[in-house]
Amino acid sequence: MRIGLDIGGTKIDAVAVAPDGGTVDRLRVPTGFGPDAVVGTTLGVIRTLADRTGSHPTAVGIGIPGLIDHETGWVRHAVNLGLTEVALGPLVAEALGAPVRVENDVNVAALGAAQAMQLDGAQAYLNIGTGLAAGLVVDRRIWRGARGNAGEVGHIPVLADGPLCVCGQRGCLETVASGSALAIAWPGHAGSAATAVFDAADAGDPAAVAVRDRFVAGVASAVRILVVTADVESVVVGGGLATLGDRLLVPLRAGFDDDARSSAFVASLGLSSRVLLAPTDRPLAALGAAFLAPESAVTAA
Structure with missing residues (x-):
């Protein structure tokens, strides 16, 4: 199972995706503000989806606005979330023991649209x-x-x-x-x-x-x-x-x-x-995040 998250300024929209590409669960929660709140809420969402589906994620993808280093998984700057130089990918990977990819939210929405359509x-x-x-x-x-x-x-x-x-x-x-x-x-x-x-x-x-x-x-x-x-x-x-x-x-x-x-x-x-x-009834950015290629995912620092 893959988990994809679209982290926005007000909410996190997350999906759990089965190996065949079908969405098996979805969860939306308020995002919070600042590094501790955003990282904590992200981990909470992933763990909740894992518990509800009874499956540990094989890969996690995260879409987030701002300046993102997709190679390292660091969020360099995301003003609406109060993030500056936050190792989001490595922190989540370390806590979960699963590979994590972090990417700009528009890029993952593009990937989600191609997948959904x-x-x-x-x-x-x-x-x-x-x-x-x-x-x-x-x-x-x-x-x-x-x-x-x-x-x-x-x-x-x-x-x-x-x-x-x-x-x-x-x-x-x-x-x-x-x-x-x-x-x-x-x-x-x-x-x-x-x-x-x-x-x-x-x-x-x-x-x-x-x-x-x-x-x-x-x-x-x-x-x-x-x-x-x-x-x-x-x-x-x-x-x-x-x-x-x-x-x-x-x-x-x-x-x-x-x-x-x-x-x-x-x-x-x-x-x-x-x-x-684009279809407006599907969480495109979360879906796209779930389909980020795992082979170049970041792991724990």
């Missing part, structure tokens, strides 16, 4: 949440690039005089196509800014229509970049804003079809058929 070949998972980033998977294995930055499309500048991005550049794609971008462009609304914008646009508010269309165009740019530069077979749109569903997918595909009518090059890319929505 039965996608082979080169795939991209475009995570649209507070920020914007992508994970790349080739034949259901994570591809990180030369320095681990593959898929960082959110920090490609697209507006020469655009707003300052958290990365220090101006006009990055993340300042256009992300949850934080929508919250800035459509402030003062309770709940999800994305839902509020799309609802107002559907009701005919011209300001909301402009914000929505700008956002959709930004997502379309991210899809184009991934297809043209990496030539992935599919771009799976996931993350929190994937819950927009067809409200996002339909205008994305319509825009690609319009562009294809005026550009033979765009037509040759087949973008409309290559953009997909």
